[in-house]
Amino acid sequence: MGQVPGDAHENLIGGRARIHGPAVQARDVHGGIHVHTGAPTAVPPPRQLLPVPVHFTGRGADLAALDGLLTGGGRDTTSRSLIVVSGPAGIGKTTLVCSWLQPLAPEFPDGQLYADLRGHSAEGPASPGEILSQFLRALGAGSVPADMAEKASLWRSWTADARIAVVLDNAFTAAQVRPLLHAGPGGLTVVTSRRRLTGLRMDGAAMHQLEALEPAAGAELLSRAIGDDRVANEPQAARQVVALCAGLPLAVCLASARLASRPRQSLKTLADALTRDTERLAALHVEGETTVSNALDASYAVLTEEAALLYRRLGPLPMRTFDARSAAAACAASLEWAESRLDELVEANLMEDIGPGICRFHDLVRVHAHGRATEEESATARAEALRRVCDWYLETATEAEKLITPAQFTLDRDVVHPAGPPTPFTDDQGALAWLDAHRMNLMAVIRAAAASEWHAMTWQLVDAMWPLFLRLRYYDLWIEAHEIGLAAARRDGNAEAERQMLNSGAIGLSAAGRVDDAAEWYEQSRRAAREAGDVRDEGQALLGLGGCHREAGRTARAVDYLHQAIALWEACGYPRGVALARIVLGEIALAEDDTGRAVEYFTRARAGLLAVNDPHDAARALVFLGRARARAGEHQVGVAAMDEALSVFTSSGAAHWQARALEMLGDSARERGEEEAARTFRARALALFEVTSPSDARRLREAPGGT
Missing domain, CATH: 1.10.8 (Helicase, Ruva Protein; domain 3)
Structure with a gap:
């Protein structure tokens, strides 16, 4: 500002003086007030993204996935202006998004905005109005209205043609996000949340779930x-x-x-x-x-009361996966209630949805849930939840056992909390599939029941898993379960259960190749049965001893034990046992190439098993019968019998016996000179043995002409 010398009463703005913004020239004023405004200083485009830690690594696939969503390289053919990145606390959502967007700054010349919506903070989520004020000021709006509707209108105006990227971090709900969505087609909004925010799909959002680091x-x-x-x-x-x-x-x-x-x-x-x-x-x-x-505490704090209850009840349980039925059992609630609560936990990313109806805790979340249960639930409540889940597994596995092995003798069950959620299967194939899918959870509740000293519950759970072990041959689980079950039966003082554990456990030991250990278990069972005067159980032990001696190559002793078993069972009226013993005698005759005697044994065994409604073991007798007939020269009749047995095993899901039948078909084809068919049968058998019986797979590979 300059003043003309020699004229104290004249005020002029001239020379090189520059005015920025409105100016009032004061002191003596003659000739009116002169207001001069200069051009406003341009506001630089906001670049508000958080810095990326120098050690950021391991997210190449996620960055590529986000690129695909932005450019239309994903499932959709159009690019997205709204992307939701969700995942549990601590998974790295914010770092990933900022790392992805920083190199894309040239594509958003009008700025990159960032706001923490405080979805899980102690003071509560940020209001949309607060965030809109923040954004408008960052974009250069000199005056921001107080009214929320006016703010939203101004935000839409400012962003109508803007090419901006907006990061809405730590969102809580879709409703919190919607007022913050920009109006222009050239912009991008990326939302991060511990919840899945599936409601934003209605707004055209593309979803990316962030998983744990490899x-x-x-x-x-x-x-x-x-x-x-x-x-x-x-x-x-x-x-x-x-x-x-x-x-x-x-x-x-x-x-x-x-x-x-x-x-x-x-x-x-x-x-x-x-x-x-x-x-x-x-x-x-x-x-x-x-x-x-702290992060998990914040996620837990905003759950509904019912979802928080389920979180605490599931946290201490020994299973690694949950479905709505087990969740309902833990809380003594309805199936519908459990489904809704599980959905809420999945939506909050406190549980992972890993398959149709199956959820699990992230490992550290499980630790947190266990801690919350310890602090907020009594020991009695935690024990009751575990007992309810054990009862439900026992009831459900027992129903599966009845469907799969209806002729198998089933001991009594002691259920404290009966009538849980409805059984999730209707036939024997579905029952076996359920047992298979839940085998690790069943083992977990067996171990937990044993640790809780619920002795009857422990051996009853083991007993209920019998069809799984018999059909699918998980030898390690079979043996472990029966070692636990035997100890529990003895502590329970239940002699009948003890013999059941010895017999069914010995079958697993023998099948796994531990023949000497199996024989010792059978001997213990035989002595116990004699002391109890239980002829039927004594016959079961003799049958097992016969099988062990056959495996060891002591054929004469095996035959003697088997005939003893038949004599006892015929005397006490147990035709199923007689038929099972005849199958083993038939195998011995077949191994000695006495096909006529083998055919007789297998024929009588099958008839006896069909009479007592034991289709699985009847199919076992049939496949051996077919093999014996093929060996005797009746190839067409023998193959038809083996095919029929294979269909039964395939229908019931008995993978091990499918493999045995295929191997027999392959052997019969080779004997006829049908090498291509033989190779095909043996390859199919080997694939199944690799899953059910590694020792049989090794034997098949090493056999002459093996696959």
Whole structure:
């Protein structure tokens, strides 16, 4: 501003003076007030994305997936202006999105906005009005109206032609997001949330679910934080630390920070601390940083009361997967209630949906849920939830047993909480499929029942799993379950259950090739049966001993034991046992190439088993009968019998016996010189044996002409 010399009463703005914004020239004023406005300074485009940590790694596939959603390279043919990235707390959603968008800044010349919607903060979620004010000021709006409707209208005006990217981080609901969506076709909004926000599909959102880091990526993240040398010096402990962090980048970063602050601490020391579930979340804590526990506390705090109850009830349970029926049993609730609550937990990303109707906890979330149950539920309530789940598994497995092996003798069941959710199958094939799908959960509840000293429950669960072991031959589970069941039966003081565990467990030992151990179990069962005066059980032990001696090559002793079993069972009126013994005698005759005697044994055995409604064992007799007839020169009749038996095994899902039938068909084809058919049958048998019986698979590969 300049003043003309010599004229104190004249005020002029001239010379090189520059005015920025409105100006009033004061002091003595002559000739009116002069207001001068300069051109406003341009507001730079906002670049608000959070910085990406230098150790960000392992998300190449996710970055490529987001590229596909943006450009139309995914399932849809058009690009999206709204993308939702969801996943559990600590999975790295915000870091991924910021890492993806930063290199794309040139595509959004009008700016990149960021707002934390505080979806799980203690003070509650941010209001849309608060965020709109923040965004409008960042874009250069000089005056932001107070009214929410006016703010929204102004936001739509400002973004109508803008090429901007907006990150709405940590959203809580779809309703919180909708007022913040921009109006222009050239913009992009990316929402991150611990919930899936499926409601935003109605707004055209593309969804990307973020999963845990792969082990190699987790190890790389650890190396970047604490150095390659420490990881290289303790590679096994490093892998264990990463595994115990369950693929959560937040957890790996916290573990890394703890190790970095303790340069002399070994990785094994931290791995040992993380191994103890009760200390795992506490170990993943660094002062001043968000912890996994705090993040999960925030997710848990906003659940409905009913979903929080289910979260606590499922947390301490020993199973790794859950469906609506087991969840309903745990809470003594209806199936519909459980389905809705599970949906809520999945929506909140506190559970993962891993298959049709099957959910599971992320490993660290399970630890957190267990902790919440310990703090908020009484020991009595936790024990009752476990007992209800055990009762439901016992009831359901027993119903499966009745469908699959109706002729099998079933011991009594002691159910404290009966009449759970309805049975999820209607026929023997569905029942076997259910047992197979739930076998690991059944083993988990067996172990938990044993630890709780529910002795009757323990051996009854083992007994109910018999069809699974018989048909699908999971030898390791078969043997472990019966070792636990035998100990429980003895502690329960139930002699009948003890003999049942000995007999059915010995069958598994023998099938697994542990013939001497099986014979010892059968001898124990035989002695116990004699002491109890139980002729039927004594015959069962003799049948087993006959089978063991046959496997060991002691044929004469085997035949003697089998005839003893038949004599006892004929005397007490147990025709099914007689027929089972005749199958083994037929196998011995067939091995000795006495096909006439073998045909007689198998024919009588099949007739006896059909008479007592035992289709599975009748099919076993039939496949052997077909093989014996083929060996005797009646090839066409023999093959027809083997095909018929194979159909029964295929229909019932008995994979092991499907393989046995296919092997017999292959042997018969080879004897006829039909080499191509023989190779096909043996290849099919080998594929099934690889799953059901590795020892049989090895035997088949090593046999002359093996596949």
